[in-house]
Amino acid sequence: MSLTLISILLPAALGIVMFGLGLTLTVSDLVRVFKAPKAAVIALVCQLLVLPAIAFGLVVLFDLAPELAVGMMLLAASPGGTSASLFSHLAGGDVALNISVTAINSIVALVTFPIVAQLSMAHFLGEGQSIGLQPDKLIQIFATVVLPAALGMWVRHRFTAWAERMRGKVKIASIVVLVVVIVGAVSQKYQVLLDNAGALTVITLLFCVCGLTIGYFAPRAFHVSPEQAIASAMEIGIHNAVLAITVAISVLGNETMAIPAAVYGILMYFPVVLVAYLFARRTRAGHLAGSPRDVDIT
Secondary structure, eight states: OOHHHHHHHHHHHHHHHHHHHHHTOOHHHHHHHHHSOHHHHHHHHIIIIIHHHHHHHHHHHTTOOHHHHHHHHHHHHSOBOTTHHHHHHHHTOOHHHHHHHHHHHHHHHHHHHHHHHHHHHHHHHOTTOOOTTOHHHHHHHHHHHHHHHHHHHHHHHHSHHHHHHHHHHHHHHHHHHHHHHHHHHHHTTHHHHHHTHHHHHHHHHHHHHHHHHHHHHHHHHTTOOHHHHHHHHHHHHSBOHHHHHHIIIIISOOSGGGHHHHHHHHHTHHHHHHHHHHHHHHHHHHHHHSOGGGOOOO
16 A cells, blocks of 8 residues: 555544544533533643653653654654543443543644654654644644544534434444554554564553553542543543554654554553453442442552
């Protein structure tokens, strides 16, 4: 698959993913977050500040190659993945919080994502190696992230019954397209992936585990409910790898930088599924014992 074709298909696939997110979101979800913002603010602070710092520490600790290090930082700067709401639901979390924080963070990322990308490229690749904050690149990210989500929200509001029927189909379509495009992209750098498989496996798994751990215990330290803490754990533990891959290939024109996000997109399901299972068991135990708000894993 040629880089030109991949550069066209990836933004389209990301647009489908974000459109599917919009189909699950209502204005009342966003209003709800602003009325009780503590859990959302904690999740956003962890997502925007703590996770990039952890990613930087990991790539330095494991002495990752410069382009792969930048790719890891792109992953850390990406907002929560759309599957966070699914795992949050399975684990007994506050799904509305997931959907709302994902939407808000996707908008905030229009500013934070290019900044992290610019700083990481300048640090790991040398002075002058940065994407800058050119309007055309911001517009490109905006067009593939925010506009499709907004369109999905409008469709849900205008054609609610149709949106409910199409949510599952849109998710399946996006997954199929993404798998094909990502495999095509990463296959062009197969040797780079093979040479760094060990380090990338450890770094991406540690990054995911750190996100899940901080995502739960940071809100609990501020007396956020277990349901919202579970939602926060999934939101911070599951990053939008597709956005990182899209920016690496379509905006930066560098397939190597897409490899960490591609590896993460596969491996993160192992710790996420395990944690979701443990949360779900605790939640069910809480329902049997009494109020689910008494559930805790501390």
